[in-house]
Amino acid sequence: MASTEVDTIDTGWVRENPEAPSARFGWSGTAPRAYAIAALISGLIMFAMLKGNHVGHVEDVWLIIIGVVLIGYAAFKMRPRKGAWKRA
Template sequence: MASTEVERHTGVDVEDVPSAQWGWSKENPRLQQIGGILAGLFLLLMMHGNHQGHVEDWFLLAGALLLFGYVARSVYLGRNRDTR
C-alpha cells in the first residue's frame, strides 16, 4: 500500500537543521518588512508624549526614517532580484 505522507524537499538536510522538518529554515523577507514598518510606526507613536523638549522627537524621527529606508531598500532589491 502506498503511503499518503507527503515528503517535502526544501534543500536543507534535517540532520544539519532540525527545524527544517517544520519549514522554519528559511528567512521570510515579507515578515521582516512588516516588522520594520510596525517598529517605525511605534517609534513615531512614541513622539506623542508628555516630554518637554523636542530632542527626543528628532532621534525618534531619525530612527523611524532609517527603518523605513531599510524596508524600502529591501522591497526594491527583492523586486529586482533574479528568480531562477
C-alpha cells in the same frame, strides 16, 4: 529501542539538508518579509510617539531618525528584485 539515525527526507528541495532539524517541516531559513513588516510597524510607532509632553526636542530628533531608518529598512527589503529567485 528507537533508532537515532536520520532518514533521508524528500522535501522537494534540492538544497535541503536532510540532517537539518527543520527538514521534516520542509522549511529552514529566515523570514525577511516578517522582519520588514515588523520594522515598518515599529517605525510608525516611533512617529506616533512624537505626540506627547516633550519639553525639549532631543527626543523628537531621535524618534524621527530611528523611525526613518526603520521605514527605510522595510522599504529596502520589500522592494522587488529582478532575478532574486535565481540566486543560490
